[in-house]
Structure formats: structure tokens, C-alpha cells
Amino acid sequence: MKNTPRFFTIGEAAKRCGVATSTLRFYESKGLIHSIRTHGNQRRFLAATLRTISVIRAAQKVGVSLEEIKLALKALPDGRQPTQKDWVKMSKKWADTLDQRILELQRLKGNLDSCIGCGCLSLKSCQLFNPNDEAALNGTGPRYLIDGAPKKQE
Ligand code: FES
Incomplete structure (x- = not known):
């Protein structure tokens, strides 16, 4: 059945x-x-x-x-x-x-920790804007002025 x-x-x-x-x-x-x-x-x-x-x-x-x-x-x-x-x-x-x-x-929390109490928001040294100096991989000079602003992470 x-x-x-x-x-x-x-x-x-x-x-x-x-x-x-x-x-x-x-x-x-x-x-x-x-x-x-x-x-x-x-x-x-x-x-x-x-x-x-x-x-x-x-x-x-x-x-x-x-x-x-x-x-x-x-x-x-x-x-x-x-x-x-x-x-x-x-x-x-x-x-x-x-x-x-x-x-x-x-990793992101580590980057944010380095910003606490800083406030510089520097493209050169801030890990949130330029993690591990990734801009340097695109060549020397002011890469964001030459290539445009970095793409935002999703
Ligand atoms: S704000 Fe200064 S290192 Fe991120």
C-alpha cells in the first residue's frame, strides 16, 4: 500500500x-x-x-x-x-x-583599528583607502589623480 x-x-x-x-x-x-x-x-x-x-x-x-x-x-x-x-x-x-x-x-577591523584616533583619511597612509599601498601596484606618482579614484569595495 x-x-x-x-x-x-x-x-x-x-x-x-x-x-x-x-x-x-x-x-x-x-x-x-x-x-x-x-x-x-x-x-x-x-x-x-x-x-x-x-x-x-x-x-x-x-x-x-x-x-x-x-x-x-x-x-x-x-x-x-x-x-x-x-x-x-x-x-x-x-x-x-x-x-x-x-x-x-x-582584516577590515584591523584597518579600522589603525584609523581610530587618527582622522587623517590619507590616500597615502590610510589602510581603508589604500590597503597595503595597492595604488603603488599601478605605478609611481599620484595614481588616483592619474587613474581616477579607487573603486569602492562592495
Ligand atoms: S584615518 Fe588615518 S589611517 Fe585611516
Whole structure:
């Protein structure tokens, strides 16, 4: 005998995942999760979707963007919901990304520390404007006057 899939209303799904119903509508509008509609046009979520919601919430808590999460979910074969094994893989990849961000933030914090109490905002010596004298790589002389202002970091 075949198992009948279990469905949840938006309220039930929200309660089980510890999120607001508006969050689920938002995730759905962004294509992160999907529901089916009843004849009365009410949403119903498959039980497996609750796992996807949990993955999204966990990833968001460590700063993974919705766009990155969407890409990871899209990469799953046949559009299936993430399994425990998938989550292990995703979390490993995101942990590596997080490590890189932490290193970058520590570097920026170090640069900012050298500015505290200074106030010079010098293109020549301020690490925020010219980290590690990168302007020197473009040649000698006033590189920002010759080449234009340095590109802002995103
Ligand atoms: S403001 Fe002087 S080093 Fe950055």
C-alpha cells in the first residue's frame, strides 16, 4: 500500500518551523519553497517542505543570503527537498564561506583599528583607502589623480 503524502496548512507549517506565516509567503514568492492550492485556493505544504524551511532558517541564521540558499536548493536533483546528507554538504560549504567572511572582516577591523584616533583619511597612509599601498601596484606618482579614484569595495 502506498503512503499518502501529508500536507500542512500554512499555519501548521509556520508553527512547526517557528516562523510567521508571512515568512512562508515570502519564501514562496522568492521561489524557495512551493505549495499546492486547494479548491478554495488555500496553500498546502508537503511535509518534506518543512525540512526545506528549516534549512532556509538555519542558513539565514549564519548569514547565508536567500540567493545563495536558492542556488543550493536548485542544485538538488529533480528539485527534491534537501535530505540530511544534503544539509551536511550545504552547511560545510557555507561554513567555509563564513570562515572567509570572518577573515575579511578581521582584516577590515584591523584597518579600522589603525584609523581610530587618527582622522587623517590619507590616500597615502590610510589602510581603508589604500590597503597595503595597492595604488603603488599601478605605478609611481599620484595614481588616483592619474587613474581616477579607487573603486569602492562592495
Ligand atoms: S584615518 Fe588615518 S589611517 Fe585611516
